[in-house]
Amino acid sequence: MKNISIILLLTIMVFTGCNSGKSNAKAHSSLTIKGSDTMVHLASNWAESYMNSYKDADISVTGGGSGTGIAALLNGTTDICIASRKIKDKEVKQAEKQGLDINEIIVSRDGIAVVINPENPVSELTLEQIGKIYTGATTNWNQVGGSDAPIVLLSRESSSGTYVFFQKRVMNKKDYSQEAMLMPSTSAIVQSVSQDQWAIGYVGLGYAVEAADRVKPIQILNKAGLSPVNASVKTVKNGSYPIARPLHFYTNGDPVGLEKQFIEFCLSDAGQTIVFETGYVPVN
Amino acid sequence: MLKDKVIQYVLWGSAATSILIVALIFIFLGKEAFSFISEPGIEKLFSSRWVPVSFTLEQFGLYPLITGSFLVTILATIIMIPFGVTGALYISEFASNTEREFLKPFIEILAGIPSVVIGFFGLLVLSPIVKSLFGLNTGLTAITGALLLALMAIPTVISISEDAIQSVPSSYKEASLALGASPLQTSFRVVVPAALPGIIAAIMLGMGRVVGETMVVLMVTGNTAKLTLSPFDSVRTMTATIAAEMGEVAFGSSHYAALFWVGIVLMLITFGLNVLAQQLLKKYQMR
Numbered sequence: 001m002k003n004i005s006i007i008l009l010l011t012i013m014v015f016t017g018c019n020s021g022k023s024n025a026k027a028h029s030s031l032t033i034k035g036s037d038t039m040v041h042l043a044s045n046w047a048e049s050y051m052n053s054y055k056d057a058d059i060s061v062t063g064g065g066s067g068t069g070i071a072a073l074l075n076g077t078t079d080i081c082i083a084s085r086k087i088k089d090k091e092v093k094q095a096e097k098q099g100l101d102i103n104e105i106i107v108s109r110d111g112i113a114v115v116i117n118p119e120n121p122v123s124e125l126t127l128e129q130i131g132k133i134y135t136g137a138t139t140n141w142n143q144v145g146g147s148d149a150p151i152v153l154l155s156r157e158s159s160s161g162t163y164v165f166f167q168k169r170v171m172n173k174k175d176y177s178q179e180a181m182l183m184p185s186t187s188a189i190v191q192s193v194s195q196d197q198w199a200i201g202y203v204g205l206g207y208a209v210e211a212a213d214r215v216k217p218i219q220i221l222n223k224a225g226l227s228p229v230n231a232s233v234k235t236v237k238n239g240s241y242p243i244a245r246p247l248h249f250y251t252n253g254d255p256v257g258l259e260k261q262f263i264e265f266c267l268s269d270a271g272q273t274i275v276f277e278t279g280y281v282p283v284n
Numbered sequence: 285m286l287k288d289k290v291i292q293y294v295l296w297g298s299a300a301t302s303i304l305i306v307a308l309i310f311i312f313l314g315k316e317a318f319s320f321i322s323e324p325g326i327e328k329l330f331s332s333r334w335v336p337v338s339f340t341l342e343q344f345g346l347y348p349l350i351t352g353s354f355l356v357t358i359l360a361t362i363i364m365i366p367f368g369v370t371g372a373l374y375i376s377e378f379a380s381n382t383e384r385e386f387l388k389p390f391i392e393i394l395a396g397i398p399s400v401v402i403g404f405f406g407l408l409v410l411s412p413i414v415k416s417l418f419g420l421n422t423g424l425t426a427i428t429g430a431l432l433l434a435l436m437a438i439p440t441v442i443s444i445s446e447d448a449i450q451s452v453p454s455s456y457k458e459a460s461l462a463l464g465a466s467p468l469q470t471s472f473r474v475v476v477p478a479a480l481p482g483i484i485a486a487i488m489l490g491m492g493r494v495v496g497e498t499m500v501v502l503m504v505t506g507n508t509a510k511l512t513l514s515p516f517d518s519v520r521t522m523t524a525t526i527a528a529e530m531g532e533v534a535f536g537s538s539h540y541a542a543l544f545w546v547g548i549v550l551m552l553i554t555f556g557l558n559v560l561a562q563q564l565l566k567k568y569q570m571r
Contacts, residue, residue: 065531066533067531071531091534120467157507158528159529173340173443175338175340178509179510181506182508182509182528183507184528188407188503191408192422192424195411199421
């Protein structure tokens with residue numbers, strides 16, 4: 001009797017063991033995607049469209065920030081990590097320690113739009129001016145050719161990939177101003193900018209396009225003499241818009257099964273059309 | 285006989301579980317926070333800048349977070365005391381039975397609203413009102429958070445104060461009324477002072493709820509980590525910091541350990557408030 005129960009137990013363990021990880025995803029046709037809040041919108045549009053054509057596939061998408069997604073990939077709680085920043089060396093090392101083989105795929109490009117309230121008369125700034133606003137060197141709109149009003153500074157939380165990208169690209173790696181308000185989500189930034197006349201914030205191009213009636217994207221002056229550049233799919237694609245970055249998928253090892261089919265779908269013409277429709281920039 | 289003993293031990297064990305869990309949480313917090321003492325050094329916590337993500341110098345000063353939590357809690361307490369105490373007084377001393385049957389369930393419903401819903405309400409409805417009312421540049425301030433937190437803590441204050449007020453012996457009231465005092469005079473000069481320890485305990489338990497609340501403050505206080513005591517500035521509380529940063533932080537880094545220190549400070553504060561409230565409650569129950 002005792003022997004039988006032990007055998008039973010072992011069998012169960014073997015079966016559950018086999019079912020964990022990737023084979024699980026294949027058997028149940030389910031896929032989890034987690035990470036960047038910037039990409040959640042895009043990823044769920046892909047997933048929806050994919051599930052429309054393949055009824056038995058079950059794809060779930062959650063946000064939380066790029067760092068959260070990478071942590072989930074390292075913990076094995078997600079199949080695909082969506083990340084708006086490149087994986088850090090530290091994270092790659094940790095993955096190696098855990099025996100994971102991190103695979104990177106660039107699935108689209110994104111511009112970061114700097115947005116202000118539509119009632120603010122300012123319409124163009126240089127990258128340097130924006131950097132100074134965010135480091136706290138500039139605190140009043142009249143220092144950048146606007147009205148005499150204090151700047152209300154909005155940023156994403158430090159867990160956001162956009163936070164770090166913006167710090168690197170626009171602020172020359174300097175610290176954010178002590179006055180910066182850290183908002184828990186992109187939609188909270190859009191909400192605040194649309195309510196507060198003197199606020200400035202940054203959001204992914206997709207969100208800026210969608211909220212075009214509530215917030216105004218600033219045009220970037222690259223160098224003296226050049227005309228200001230609007231944040232748009234066209235300007236990100238041709239490289240004239242300076243605050244742009246690639247968006248990534250990270251997987252453990254080469255994708256197989258549903259994971260592979262889904263990624264192929266995302267990179268296909270149909271998938272890249274969705275990228276465009278969502279307000280991001282196709283890779284090709 | 286043996287059966288009695290066994291049952292007694294089982295009951296003792298289940299009663300002791302919660303104590304054990306509290307102890308384990310303290311040990312866990314301490315263990316994760318410990319590495320900060322040697323690297324980068326405990327004195328780094330005693331500074332006025334919280335800059336956990338930086339290319340130049342990471343800073344982990346707890347002062348702005350502590351003052352943020354302190355400011356929001358004190359403001360919320362100031363707002364909740366008049367509403368909570370007079371509300372409890374009305375329900376237990378003046379309300380008719382029908383009124384009471386109507387009021388009490390609604391107060392309980394208020395206690396049951398999920399904090400994220402209250403936060404959402406605050407972000408969309410209250411913050412624009414606060415902004416225009418005080419002529420501010422943004423509605424995401426300490427006072428916005430405090431108003432919402434007071435709203436959440438009022439049910440706690442009302443129901444515990446009400447118990448305290450009802451346990452005041454009716455002979456006190458009768459004596460006061462017999463001496464010619466009006467019902468209002470009796471309530472404020474006899475009943476409230478007699479129930480005061482219980483009311484204070486109710487307020488402290490309400491404060492405990494306010495200090496530990498996370499979602500609302502994360503959504504409406506603006507999360508600016510700066511040292512300020514102005515209600516119209518935006519602040520970053522300890523709870524919001526942990527909630528916002530724990531997801532991203534690299535396991536075992538200084539930032540990670542610093543967040544556990546934030547947790548320890550937070551837990552000590554709520555622990556202290558609860559012990560104090562219990563002490564006061566015990567005192568008034570002995571009367």
